[in-house]
Amino acid sequence: MVFVIRRLLQALFLGLVMSALVFAGIFAVGNPVDILIDPDATQAERARLIAQLGLDRPFHEQYFIFLGNLLQGDFGNSFVYNRPALTLILERMPATLELAFAAIVIAVVLGIPLGVYAGLRHGTPGSQAVMAGSILGFSVPNFWQAIMLIMVFSVMLGWFPVSGRGEVGTFLGIRSSLFTLNGLHHIALPAINLAIGHLALVIRLARSGTREVQAQDFIRFARAKGLSEPRIVLVHLLRNILIPIVTLVGMSFGGLIAFAVVTETIFAWPGMGKLIIDSIRMLDRPVVVAYLIVIVVIFIILNLLVDLLYSLIDPRIRLDEARQ
């Protein structure tokens, strides 16, 4: 418990530092006045808008106003949409989360079996093919791979829609496009695109984990006990290689949300990532800052979740916790 509280405090501090850094950085370079206000506007009109947006105050005042508002859940209004920045982001968050979730599922469901296979059948052509594929998947730049997916599966074969999110269905109170056929049809390509890099990573981890665990005495002992091969692989081996994989999956969920920027831009997926790119291009400062704060919060939550998951899988960690 002490551990959790300490982690939370650390996280809070981190959030504060990040907010200050980002605020300072954007203030220092971009000048939203030039972007937000019509160049033909009269001097009086300009002054009025600047005052309205709070852009005339000194830097530190702007930051404290901003921080105070932040604590009240007010991240400021988007200069472009003239709506609360946080609302804009939260509206788009489900689309991004479902995309990242779908990608994780693809990476894990395909990656673990392929990696374990490559580890168990080490040196065979099948294993080498899997590893060659994973090196390729690792090397192909995400954005180009997205273009290729669109070119082959949407333009040439016509199997999947080129862009956009499909119909949204409701299940157990959650609204997601994963619950409708049309939605699944739309999410398939973007999710695959987002998944491939991580799929390659999961394969590599699962393979090296398998090879390492396979050589351990307890696997040999399990064989000596006369257990069936499926039981040895699915229970004895898998439980041991899951730890690094869970870490990777947990850590990379944040990475996926970040990388969704690319996928969302190419597939015109209406998530946070596309919003942030558009906002950066248009110097929509409140949205950029709000996005970063949201991302920091997501990262902190993810890190805590990974730690908890860890202790579920590895009893030795639970013991260490108890000792503290």
Next chain:
Amino acid sequence: MSVTDTQPPAAAPLIPRAQPPERPAARIIRDFARSPLALFGLALLLVIVLAALLAPWITPQNPYDLRSLSIMDSRLAPGEVGFSGVSFWLGSDGQGRDMFSAILYGLRISLMVGLIACTSALLIGLTLGLVAAYFGGRTDTVIMRLVDLHLSFPPILVALILLAILGRGLENIIVALIIVQWATFARMARATALSERGREYVEAAQSLGLSRIRILFGHLLPNCLPPLMVLYTVEIASAIALEATLSFLGVGLPATQPSLGLLISNGFQFVLSGQYWISVFPGIALLLLIVAINLVGDRLRDVLNPRNIT
């Protein structure tokens, strides 16, 4: 780990270790050459780098000399002969630019950005990592906290934020890449230096009364280099990929510096109408470059780490 390590390690303890002493460099080259895949990667890399270096002399046109472009040649399919009688082997883009020439010029920019950014990041990271490892204490804590903070965010996010702040531009993207990458090098340098610091030769140097700086750079540094070189190789690939991604998103290089990412971005709109080559060929060039670097890096990792040799 690479796909080429096919020899069985199981019976290793049974075999006596009776290898004649050999110069390390010779061993590394010999071990490296044992993998055909790695040799292929190296050859590919050399070809790409040479082509990029010699671009002004081997390309049919200078794609950024507006006088040599003709709008009549725009969006020609690969192999078509243009208005001026020149063949466009990889087709042409919306402005009648020969894709082959554009790709070679794009490679120059991509390689340059990757090399400059990565080398600077290596130097900064190496120095800070060594300093952290050697001086320890508060210096170490401060540097490593910074590194941890840094590495807990995905590179693309950090780069996006920085470019959001700095704006587009060649210098800006190099700065962003350096800031993204230095922490990786610093962590690796510190970890290796820490494991080296306890060795006898460092103690020996200390007992001889050599200065700290001398020990740091004269003794610790050379021994930390092999793992860092592997990381450097691989990080060049990721720097190039990241630059291409950022340029593709329109927050990286400006249109006056057409790297591979920008070429792909320019071609994206035409993919939907079936004019694939404007996006596909620069992408293949980028992919080949990254794969070649990764193949070499993967093998270097195996070769430089004695535990991985079967």
Next chain:
Amino acid sequence: MSLLQIDNLQTHFFTSAGVVKAVDGVSYAVDRGEVLAVVGESGSGKSVTGLSVMGLIDAPGRVVGGAIRFDGREIAGLPNAEMRKLRGARIAMIFQDPMMTLNPVLRIDTQMVETILAHRAMSRSEAWALSRDTLGRVGIPSPDERMRAYPHQFSGGMRQRVAIAIALLNKPDLIIADEPTTALDVTIQAQILHLMQGLVEEERTALVWITHDLSVVAGFADRVAVMYAGEIVEEARTDDLIAAPRHPYTRGLIGSVPSRNLRGRRLAQIPGGAPPALNRPEGCRFAPRCAFCTEGCERPQELRDKVRCWRAAELPEYAEALA
């Protein structure tokens, strides 16, 4: 007919450096209620012999020749599915390092119950009860609680007891114990030996006890087979072997064990090391280290009258040599 009879077993490893003949024509037999100790230094092939019986030789290794008869049935080269029915049910194995043989992320009860359910039609709760009782039999206090513990919550000696309990679960006819006490403290070693001795007598289990430590063997094993460089060099009843070792290697082994009667003397040692498995002498494999080596030792040696030394009969009596 013995319960386990190995005849001229050959297990080779096909490595990139050459063929390693880890087991090169080994024969031994062990019967119900009997303890056979297989003694040798590391690399002598004693463990590989045991693993060959279990059918647990991994690539690049393979049993290339010889016969392994278990309870009258040839089991060398049996399909893996058939072998699996024997492993853990009729033939059990215990390994050297108790820290490594139990799966660190599974509870003890999981690891015990699965062993029963792999071989017997039994309900989960019956299997659990049987596991708990067996845990009690090997001397683990409050087995009910300990069943739900994880391996890291046990000491090394206790873990080896758990491993022994797992081996006993299905009342095997044969247990192969591969250096089960080597990783343990001396006092714990004695406890485990005592435990095994009792269990074997009770159940009339045949036991193959693989060890590099001759001092463990006395008073415990009925017979001893000494292995050197992939071969058996001498086999005898334990008392005979200790009182009157015949092969020079066995003499060396016994001479290097500290004992009360030799107080004040320098401990003997065998000079040199075992020959590399890829490059063994053509003749007697022990010749380069042998104090009695003469002309004639460059010929390959055969096992004659249970000793692999052509000069065994003419060598001075061991007792005389000591004096």
